[in-house]
Amino acid sequence: MNADNDKKQVDLSVNIGKVRLANPVMTASGTCGYAYELRDFVDLGRLGAFVTKSITREERVGNAPQRTVETASGLLNAIGLANMGLDKFIEGPLALLARMSVPVFVNVAGKTVDDYIAVAEALAGRDEIAGLEINVSCPNVKEGGITFGTDPKILADLVGRVRQVAANKVLIAKLTPNVTDITVTARAAIDAGADALSLINTLTGMVVDVERRRPVLANRTGGLSGPAIKPVAVHMVERVYREVAGPAKVPIIGLGGIACALDALEFIIAGASAVGVGTAVLTNPPALIEVIEGIEAYLARHGMSSVAELVGSLQ
Amino acid sequence: MNKESQKKSGRTRGQFVARVAAQLQRGEHHRALVLSFCGESAEVMACAEPGQFVQVACRDISRPRMSVPQLRRPISISGVSEDPIALGLGNGHCRDGCGREVMVRIIYRVHGPGTNWLAHQAVGEEIDIIGPLGRGFNLPKDKDTRVILIGGGVGLPPMFFSADRLKRNGCSDVLGIAGAATRGLFCCDLLNEADGIEDALVPGKYVREFGPSNTPVLLAADDGSIGFKGNVVQALDGYLKRNEQWRSAEVFACGPKPMLRAVANFCQEHSMNCQVCLESYMGCGIGVCQSCAVAMRSEGKDRESPKKYRLVCAHGPVFDAAKVDWDA
Ligand SMILES: Cc1cc2nc3c(=O)[nH]c(=O)nc-3n(C[C@H](O)[C@H](O)[C@H](O)COP(=O)(O)OP(=O)(O)OC[C@H]3O[C@@H](n4cnc5c(N)ncnc54)[C@H](O)[C@@H]3O)c2cc1C
Ligand SMILES: Cc1cc2nc3c(=O)[nH]c(=O)nc-3n(C[C@H](O)[C@H](O)[C@H](O)COP(=O)(O)O)c2cc1C
Ligand code: FES
Numbered sequence: 001m002n003a004d005n006d007k008k009q010v011d012l013s014v015n016i017g018k019v020r021l022a023n024p025v026m027t028a029s030g031t032c033g034y035a036y037e038l039r040d041f042v043d044l045g046r047l048g049a050f051v052t053k054s055i056t057r058e059e060r061v062g063n064a065p066q067r068t069v070e071t072a073s074g075l076l077n078a079i080g081l082a083n084m085g086l087d088k089f090i091e092g093p094l095a096l097l098a099r100m101s102v103p104v105f106v107n108v109a110g111k112t113v114d115d116y117i118a119v120a121e122a123l124a125g126r127d128e129i130a131g132l133e134i135n136v137s138c139p140n141v142k143e144g145g146i147t148f149g150t151d152p153k154i155l156a157d158l159v160g161r162v163r164q165v166a167a168n169k170v171l172i173a174k175l176t177p178n179v180t181d182i183t184v185t186a187r188a189a190i191d192a193g194a195d196a197l198s199l200i201n202t203l204t205g206m207v208v209d210v211e212r213r214r215p216v217l218a219n220r221t222g223g224l225s226g227p228a229i230k231p232v233a234v235h236m237v238e239r240v241y242r243e244v245a246g247p248a249k250v251p252i253i254g255l256g257g258i259a260c261a262l263d264a265l266e267f268i269i270a271g272a273s274a275v276g277v278g279t280a281v282l283t284n285p286p287a288l289i290e291v292i293e294g295i296e297a298y299l300a301r302h303g304m305s306s307v308a309e310l311v312g313s314l315q
Numbered sequence: 316m317n318k319e320s321q322k323k324s325g326r327t328r329g330q331f332v333a334r335v336a337a338q339l340q341r342g343e344h345h346r347a348l349v350l351s352f353c354g355e356s357a358e359v360m361a362c363a364e365p366g367q368f369v370q371v372a373c374r375d376i377s378r379p380r381m382s383v384p385q386l387r388r389p390i391s392i393s394g395v396s397e398d399p400i401a402l403g404l405g406n407g408h409c410r411d412g413c414g415r416e417v418m419v420r421i422i423y424r425v426h427g428p429g430t431n432w433l434a435h436q437a438v439g440e441e442i443d444i445i446g447p448l449g450r451g452f453n454l455p456k457d458k459d460t461r462v463i464l465i466g467g468g469v470g471l472p473p474m475f476f477s478a479d480r481l482k483r484n485g486c487s488d489v490l491g492i493a494g495a496a497t498r499g500l501f502c503c504d505l506l507n508e509a510d511g512i513e514d515a516l517v518p519g520k521y522v523r524e525f526g527p528s529n530t531p532v533l534l535a536a537d538d539g540s541i542g543f544k545g546n547v548v549q550a551l552d553g554y555l556k557r558n559e560q561w562r563s564a565e566v567f568a569c570g571p572k573p574m575l576r577a578v579a580n581f582c583q584e585h586s587m588n589c590q591v592c593l594e595s596y597m598g599c600g601i602g603v604c605q606s607c608a609v610a611m612r613s614e615g616k617d618r619e620s621p622k623k624y625r626l627v628c629a630h631g632p633v634f635d636a637a638k639v640d641w642d643a
Contacts, residue, residue, distance in 0.1 A: 033603035037629075040326050041445070041601065053605075061624055064643070068598045068606035070386050075598065082605045082624070226385055259379035282599040283387055284376050284443075285330065 010299045011306035012292070014048065014273045016251050017170035017195030019103050019130045021048035021274060024307055025264065025292045028255050028278025029054055029107035029133060029174070030079065034093035035100060041285035045101045046292060048274060052089075052097070054109035054135050057118045059085035064218035069207050074228030074257075075279050076205050078219035081109050086119050094128055103130035105172060113158055117165055124166035131169045134162055137176025137201035149176035149201075152188035159192035172253065174198035177229075177236055186240045190250050197245055198253040198276065200233045226279040230257030234270050241271020241312050259287060261294020268295070271312040328601075330445045331356035335436050336418055337404050343499035345469070346434055347393075347422045349402050350442065357417035359447070363395050365477035366451030366567075366592050366633040369421065370600035372443035373429035388429040389597050389628070391569070392447060393472030393524070394420035394479060401479070401527045403504070422472040422502050422524075448600050449632045452477055452567050452590050454484055461488040461561055464530070465547050465578055467570025468495055469502050473592055477567055478528035490518055490554070490561070491525050491532035494547035494570065498540040505541070509534060515543035516553045548577045555585070562587065568636070579636035589636035595627040602629035609634075610643030 012023035026049040034052055035044055044050055062082025069076050084092070089106075097104045106129050110116040120132055136149035136158060148158050159173050173189035175182060177200040186197055202223025207216040215221070233256025245252050254272030258264050259280035267275050280287045295307065304310060333350035341347045352360045370387035394402045395417060402420045425434045436442060454477075455462065462481055464474040471493050481489050495501045504523035512519065518531035521542070525532050534542025535550040543550045547570070555562055562585065568578045569592035582589035598606035608624035609631070622643065625631065 031599075031604060037602045040328050041330050053603075061622055062605055062608060064610070064622070065608050065624075066596050067608060068596055068604070070384060073385065075385060077598065077604070077606065079605045082608070227380075262380070279385070280379060282604055283372060283385060284379070285601075287379065 009305055010296050011308070012296060012299075014251070014307060016049070016172070016253070016274060017131065019049075019170050021103060023048040023292050024268065024274040024295065025288060026105075026253065026274060026276050027051050027281065027288065028276035029135065031278040031281050034089075034097065036093065036096045038281075038285055042288055044288075046289055047102050048292075049103045049105055049130070050097070050100060051105045051133055051276065052093070052107050053083055054081050054107045055083055055086055055089050055119055056081060056109050057086050057115045059083070059088065066217055067219070069216045069222070071205070071207060071224065072228060074224050074226040075282075076207055076217065076222040076224050077202070078217045078222035080219065086122055090122065090126075094126065098128035104128065105131045105133045105170070107133045107135050107174070108162075109135040113161060116158060116162055120162045121165045124169055129169070131171060131195070132162065132166055133172040133174050133198060134159065135174050135201070137174055137178070149185060150179050152184050155185055156188040156192040159189050159194050163193035170195045172196045172198050174201055176201045177232060177256075178204050182236045183240055183243045186244045190244060190248050194250065196251045196253060197240065198255065199236050199240060200229070200256045203229055203232065225256065227257040227259060227263075230263060230266070233257060234266050237267055237272050238270040238314060246271060246312055258291065261291050261298060264291045264295055265298055265310070268307065268310050269312070269314050271314070273308075273311050326359060327362060328445070328447055329356065329359050330443065331359070332441050333419070333444045335438050335440045335442065336399070337438060338434070338436065339403070341422055341503055342501050342505075345422055345424050345502035347403070347420055348433060348436070349399070349404060350419045350421070350444065351413070352417045352419060353413040353415070357415045360395060360417045360419050361397070363392050363419070363447035364451030365392070365454075365480050366473055367392055367447040367449050368600070368632060369419070369444050369446030370448060370597070371421070371429070371433065373432040376443050384428045384432075386598060387445065387600060388433075389448075389594075389600055390421045390423050391473040391592070392419055393422045393475045395476065396479075403523060422469070424469045424502065445600060449628055450630065452592070452633050454480060455486065455565055458485040459488070460486065461490070461564035462486060463490045463492060463551065463561065463564045463566045465492045465551065465566060465568040465570070466494070467547055467574040468500060470568070470570030470574070470592065471502055473569050474567065475503075475524040475528075478525055478530040482528040482530075488564075489528070489530050490564075491522065491530045492535060492547050492550055492554075493522060493532055494535040494537075494550070494574070496537045498536055501534070501541075505534075509541060512542055516550070516557060546577070547574060548581050551578075551581065566590070568592070575636070576641040579639065579641060582636060590633050591636045591639065592632045593627050593634060593639070594632070597628055600628045602626060610640040611638050612640045
């Protein structure tokens, strides 16, 4: 009951570009489908925002199985951006997403700049969505993807061109950790007009089946997520916040291994304005809500009136 | 009854806390775990269909920082009942003050970290379950349809549940074929009668779990340590040669992929309808992550056309055997 009184005093809202989120917790692309799949398990209306699975211009059937394997405190996946493609997304899931009470970000992926532009253009005119998250970092697709996120010039060109066609939408650049210096790509994305940065996407890895002497995943490599990558992600958020995004006043959405409020708080203290929960949802969809409630309780316990006070408060 | 209780709760699946009602050894390497569900979860679980599975959290999920193993483990439902006796227990297993109680049995092989954790959960302990998930077997509408239930290794459990439901629907011509590499690998309770089998191609009451449905069964062990010496397809072939009237039967099969492929081929050659219950590596079990894809035969003539994948957790785990791309 006391906690209820405390709750009223805590302001959990955050701004991502011009969009206001009621709280800092969102879904991580690819781990929550298009929302309707989760309706029996969690009330997504309580989230700060919803982020869809990556959408590409054409349908993608995805990689051959096996697509996923568990690792020590982690998950390696090579889904291959399996998705229904832009047209079917607009006909089907988007109509359902429109009924959601929280801001929706559509994650966009592509093989060429034109692919991204085509999807961004088609979605820019849709009132149902608050913004786009561009996935420049999916390490699974052999044809490309990875190059957008690792070369600052190519990245800046992509972000800049999506910015032009979707001028009215909040634009989030989702960065890959598979680079030598994440501040370089972070700066490139911000300079090209990104309203916010998401970091991190998955870390490239491999698991070997020693009996067959083959990689376990048919794609050979995959992207590592889950608690195993959290310290890497927190560090990247901290560096990008301190060196680039903080001074530029560009919000960071921190993600990578968040499974509970304590994990999310690490990211926020390190400089993230909002957080994404991914792999943890696969096992426990209500983790999303537990993170929101835990952040709220923490702020109350520390006598803070808003989550903004906590952002980047690392000593 | 099914439809009604579904209507009341308004959903067909959910995340629930179940309580361990019993944990029993089955064969040398398997365990049967009977889980008790109360309240809304009982209503939802009562509507489970054979072939469906549950996603079992093999850890205390309220402590996410103790996170091994991460993923839930998918396990087939092998029986659902309000009557503990139907699941091989005594009456003493009922819970007090629970309202409607529904028990769900799963049978699993103790294998790696997940199933080892499960094996350590004692009566009274709580386990977090998501289910029932996926699409089950299409049960024949016509009561006179013959059905052959083929289970290999740890593919047998969904066949017990299928037999129960077929019986409830009034289907009386049901035959079980249980296969394993050797006697100790049958994931069921073999009754004493199984020791004195004279003619291995004459089905009998050899398996306790087939008892409530009164389903006769053929046992097939690769090494001949019990029942028919050979695999389930050879046993099926031998049985059909003696019992021509069963050639019109529908086949339900679950087991390792090479076995399923052999059953599917046999059924195709003999123009028998066959539904298979497939496994694949799962991330979520609820259709959000796209981990569990299996390749289907492309319908177009174009050989170059990209593979068509279906999700085992959402579109399956039961598929028409003729549609599966067994060469993928
Ligand atoms: C639809 C379905 C129904 C199943 N029904 C049963 C059943 O009734 N009884 C039974 O004993 N087993 C069943 N299985 C297999 C069961 O899921 C695995 O035995 C279990 O996951 C092993 O986990 P572990 O931690 O003990 O072993 P691990 O050492 O972690 O894994 C052993 C093997 O189990 C499989 N496995 C592990 N994790 C997963 C996962 N997340 N998804 C799918 N497979 C996995 C892999 O093939 C792995 O090589 C079913 C699987 C599926 C997909
Ligand atoms: C199964 C799976 C699918 C994913 N698909 C996508 C995707 O389509 N697009 C994307 O930008 N990120 C994708 N990701 C990455 C996540 O959004 C997230 O960045 C990463 O998993 C780290 O967060 P986590 O540890 O909380 O999962 C995927 C991750 C997983 C585990
Ligand atoms: S296991 Fe996640 S979609 Fe099937």
